[in-house]
Amino acid sequence: MGEVINKSGKPLQVNPFKLSQPMGATLAFLGIDKCMPLMHGGQGCTSFTKVFYTRHFCEPIAIQTSAVTDAIAVLDGGDYSIVESVKNITKKVTPSLIGLHTTGLPETKGDDIRGVAGKVEFPLVYVNSPDYEGGLESGWALTCKALIEQLVEPSEQIDVKKIVILPHVSLQPIEVEKIKQTCEAFGFTTYALPDLSTSLDGHLGDKQAALSSGGISVEEIKHLGDATLVLSVGDSMQKCAAALLGKNSSMRHQHFSHLSGLEASDSLIELLMQESGIELPQTNIVRWRKRLQDAMLDSHFSLGQTRFLVVGEPDQLAGICQSLYEAGGRVAAAISSVDSLQLEKIRAAKVLVGDLEDAEKLADDYDLMIGNFHCEALAHRLGKGLVTRGFPNWEQVGNALKNDVLYEGGAYFLFECANAAEEWRTHKAS
Amino acid sequence: MSAKPKIRELLDESACEHNKSKKVACNAPTPGATTGGCAFEGAQISLFPYADAAHLVHGPMTCLGSSWETRATATSWQGRDFTQMGFTTDVSLNDVVFSGEKKLTDSIDYIMEHYAPEAIFVYSTCVTALIGDDLDLICKQAAEKYDVPMIPVHAPGFVGSKNLGSRLGGEAALRHLIGSKEPETTTPFDINLIGEYNVTGDMWQYSHLLDELGIRILSTLSGDGRVADIRTAHRAKLNVIVCAKSLISLTRKMQEQYDIPSISLSFYGKRDTSNGLLAIAEALGDAELIERTKKLIAREEAKLEEKLAPYKKVFAGKKAVLNTGGNKSWSIASALQDLGIEVVATAVKKATEADRVKAREYLGEEGVLMMNPGAEQAKLIDEKGAHLLLAGGRSLYTAIKKRIAFADVNQEKKKSYGGYNGLLNLAEDLKNALENPVFKLVSRRAPWEK
Numbered sequence: 024m025g026e027v028i029n030k031s032g033k034p035l036q037v038n039p040f041k042l043s044q045p046m047g048a049t050l051a052f053l054g055i056d057k058c059m060p061l062m063h064g065g066q067g068c069t070s071f072t073k074v075f076y077t078r079h080f081c082e083p084i085a086i087q088t089s090a091v092t093d094a095i096a097v098l099d100g101g102d103y104s105i106v107e108s109v110k111n112i113t114k115k116v117t118p119s120l121i122g123l124h125t126t127g128l129p130e131t132k133g134d135d136i137r138g139v140a141g142k143v144e145f146p147l148v149y150v151n152s153p154d155y156e157g158g159l160e161s162g163w164a165l166t167c168k169a170l171i172e173q174l175v176e177p178s179e180q181i182d183v184k185k186i187v188i189l190p191h192v193s194l195q196p197i198e199v200e201k202i203k204q205t206c207e208a209f210g211f212t213t214y215a216l217p218d219l220s221t222s223l224d225g226h227l228g229d230k231q232a233a234l235s236s237g238g239i240s241v242e243e244i245k246h247l248g249d250a251t252l253v254l255s256v257g258d259s260m261q262k263c264a265a266a267l268l269g270k271n272s273s274m275r276h277q278h279f280s281h282l283s284g285l286e287a288s289d290s291l292i293e294l295l296m297q298e299s300g301i302e303l304p305q306t307n308i309v310r311w312r313k314r315l316q317d318a319m320l321d322s323h324f325s326l327g328q329t330r331f332l333v334v335g336e337p338d339q340l341a342g343i344c345q346s347l348y349e350a351g352g353r354v355a356a357a358i359s360s361v362d363s364l365q366l367e368k369i370r371a372a373k374v375l376v377g378d379l380e381d382a383e384k385l386a387d388d389y390d391l392m393i394g395n396f397h398c399e400a401l402a403h404r405l406g407k408g409l410v411t412r413g414f415p416n417w418e419q420v421g422n423a424l425k426n427d428v429l430y431e432g433g434a435y436f437l438f439e440c441a442n443a444a445e446e447w448r449t450h451k452a453s
Numbered sequence: 454m455s456a457k458p459k460i461r462e463l464l465d466e467s468a469c470e471h472n473k474s475k476k477v478a479c480n481a482p483t484p485g486a487t488t489g490g491c492a493f494e495g496a497q498i499s500l501f502p503y504a505d506a507a508h509l510v511h512g513p514m515t516c517l518g519s520s521w522e523t524r525a526t527a528t529s530w531q532g533r534d535f536t537q538m539g540f541t542t543d544v545s546l547n548d549v550v551f552s553g554e555k556k557l558t559d560s561i562d563y564i565m566e567h568y569a570p571e572a573i574f575v576y577s578t579c580v581t582a583l584i585g586d587d588l589d590l591i592c593k594q595a596a597e598k599y600d601v602p603m604i605p606v607h608a609p610g611f612v613g614s615k616n617l618g619s620r621l622g623g624e625a626a627l628r629h630l631i632g633s634k635e636p637e638t639t640t641p642f643d644i645n646l647i648g649e650y651n652v653t654g655d656m657w658q659y660s661h662l663l664d665e666l667g668i669r670i671l672s673t674l675s676g677d678g679r680v681a682d683i684r685t686a687h688r689a690k691l692n693v694i695v696c697a698k699s700l701i702s703l704t705r706k707m708q709e710q711y712d713i714p715s716i717s718l719s720f721y722g723k724r725d726t727s728n729g730l731l732a733i734a735e736a737l738g739d740a741e742l743i744e745r746t747k748k749l750i751a752r753e754e755a756k757l758e759e760k761l762a763p764y765k766k767v768f769a770g771k772k773a774v775l776n777t778g779g780n781k782s783w784s785i786a787s788a789l790q791d792l793g794i795e796v797v798a799t800a801v802k803k804a805t806e807a808d809r810v811k812a813r814e815y816l817g818e819e820g821v822l823m824m825n826p827g828a829e830q831a832k833l834i835d836e837k838g839a840h841l842l843l844a845g846g847r848s849l850y851t852a853i854k855k856r857i858a859f860a861d862v863n864q865e866k867k868k869s870y871g872g873y874n875g876l877l878n879l880a881e882d883l884k885n886a887l888e889n890p891v892f893k894l895v896s897r898r899a900p901w902e903k
Binding site (some may be wrong): 039042043044045046061064067069073074075089091095108109126128132155225415 | 481482483484487488489492509510516517520521522523534537538541542543545546549559560563564580583609611613614846847849853
């Protein structure tokens with residue numbers, strides 16, 4: 024691994040791709056069935072978040088705001104606005120859960136949301152997620168931890184056929200589904216927390232935009248404490264795993280920094296073989312491994328002569344960079360939105376916390392960018408190739424179904440990168 | 454005197470119709486039952502299109518992180534296009550505790566050193582307003598240091614709605630920019646375009662016609678705008694408000710301070726575009742100009758009609774239900790009628806009294822004004838035999854269920870529907886929607902369903 028710079032030296036962010044902690048919290052609540060995420064803050068935070076995810080997923084997004092105004096901000100400690108919000112929400116719909124999460128405004132004035140939550144007589148999970156700390160990844164993880172701490176019932180039983188996946192925020196709905204299905208292929212009943220694979224996967228159904236539809240149910244969350252195995256994916260999710268293990272000392276935990284590329288996929292399959300006693304995985308898993316091997320060889324020539332810049336969330340960077348590395352892609356620099364222990368492990372010549380202005384300054388070092396929609400204008404201006412990954416991607420459709428994980432996703436990902444690199448080379452030559 | 458505008462005053466706008474009819478301005482949002490953006494977003498919308506100025510958001514990450522590069526406000530500015538850039542201080546816990554003023558000052562220095570913009574707009578947000586960072590002082594000091602306008606924009610989200618924020622944006626321009634510079638030349642036909650943001654190049658659909666008529670756009674707030682131009686706005690002969698009620702306070706104050714009259718109009722559809730052009734000419738009050746304008750309108754309408762003819766054949770006998778809000782409830786209806794589509798119903802739930810009157814005017818006695826469109830639209834599609842539903846994305850399922858064509862009214866955020874030529878874009882999109890088999894096919898019964 025290369026040089027790591029954990030802190031930006033600038034006083035500001037210029038063309039940021041960093042996203043806020045409350046937005047990560049919202050998304051986590053959208054992975055719960057019939058949930059109403061309630062963002063505690065000014066109405067704008069909620070409005071921005073709703074539009075943001077609506078455009079990324081092309082789906083209606085359920086969310087409400089406590090609509091704190093300047094006068095309320097001075098006079099109220101959250102008691103009025105939160106209790107009133109719950110009252111008004113439940114007048115119109117009956118969510119299975121209200122997901123209360125804070126923004127910078129109420130945290131600056133010091134609202135005691137835990138105290139207020141105690142007064143609300145409706146199923147509610149609260150999480151402190153000010154946007155002046157952390158980012159998308161930590162907001163999602165904090166929420167997952169809060170869901171576990173406040174909902175999962177302690178247990179002493181173990182269901183030897185049950186697995187719980189704790190996926191990091193950057194895994195798209197289809198990726199969560201593929202990980203679940205892989206575990207199921209070894210005979211395990213598998214749950215993901217949060218689970219976007221059945222809520223924001225983009226499916227035509229009788230949807231009422233008022234609440235999230237699909238995702239793990241509150242009842243299922245309550246009973247996650249008897250799984251034989253907890254699999255955390257992404258370093259941001261380690262604390263969630265610890266919280267879940269706290270509910271039942273007999274549960275076991277296995278951590279994966281990511282599930283991208285041949286090595287990581289192999290280690291998951293190896294684990295599942297051991298756990299299940301199954302010595303030969305299902306035909307399609309075996310077949311996809313061969314296809315990935317072939318994809319690595321087919322794409323290595325192109326990837327081996329391409330220099331990459333990858334921007335995104337720490338856990339996402341770890342996976343993407345490993346996939347590229349295995350087929351010879353040279354990651355000149357990985358730019359992370361926030362600091363994380365994960366940064367030390369990323370396969371890149373240089374890893375830094377920064378923004379897209381930093382990406383611009385590094386322009387001489389790379390040929391192809393991998394990052395969110397904000398990279399598009401930059402790639403165009405600098406004449407770089409582009410593969411779009413991460414939140415948000417407003418210009419393309421089908422984001423929920425982009426699969427980069429395990430054998431199958433890995434193969435598609437390498438093909439897409441190699442093709443983008445060749446297209447860039449042809450374009451540059453002409 | 455504080456440089457901060459008085460919110461009460463802005464909410465109690467005497468030029469607003471609802472204040473004449475003694476209705477209370479709706480300001481307090483209901484917790485748990487509120488939609489729509491905040492004041493910060495409104496201010497952003499009204500000022501971000503200045504492409505020669507940097508826009509620095511002093512706040513935590515949500516404010517800018519989710520909102521930059523969201524609006525396709527086209528510009529002809531040849532320098533680095535700041536409308537598609539984001540600058541934020543991204544305040545941290547440390548700043549919340551010990552103040553973010555140093556960070557803000559350093560950020561301004563950084564921007565001046567690396568990007569040298571013509572001005573910097575500095576936006577306060579909930580958190581930085583609450584901790585009391587002194588934007589006025591910092592901007593004043595920076596303006597003296599660099600001899601470049603530094604405009605504090607006091608529209609933190611929690612003071613109110615998007616609409617109020619746009620007013621506050623206008624207020625910032627009035628206090629810090631308008632009247633601070635003299636134009637090099639003036640003409641008798643100088644106008645300001647207020648509230649035209651040139652989203653998807655809407656303004657360019659008609660600006661060349663104004664040009665041809667000899668009407669000069671002295672400045673805009675803020676589509677394809679320049680800071681240097683808006684500083685000279687006090688010398689205009691007329692303020693033209695384009696589809697934006699929120700900036701009525703600004704134009705009233707400009708009338709009081711600089712004696713500039715104002716008119717409000719829209720450039721959506723053929724009739725509105727023609728009416729708009731003529732209204733500007735009439736307000737400028739030059740007989741020859743009015744004559745010229747009438748001739749130009751006749752010519753442009755004829756040209757348009759010729760291009761529309763093949764579409765009108767497709768649209769003959771077609772009926773549409775329109776579910777949108779505000780002035781769109783009648784302006785899109787009018788455009789649809791220009792295309793020969795019968796508008797059988799339009800939603801007026803989120804429209805003002807004046808908008809409802811106008812909607813009734815356009816739709817006639819037979820037309821239905823929907824007060825509860827979510828519930829009514831499906832029924833009306835059946836009753837009226839509508840072929841097309843124009844609405845926000847949420848209503849897509851209604852169209853699929855009813856197996857009729859659907860067009861997203863927000864499509865205009867990607868493509869201009871403004872002016873005469875924009876109507877051709879709208880016609881093309883609606884023709885494609887009507888011809889698309891997807892709305893009938895997609896809801897086909899699955900083989901395993903009975």
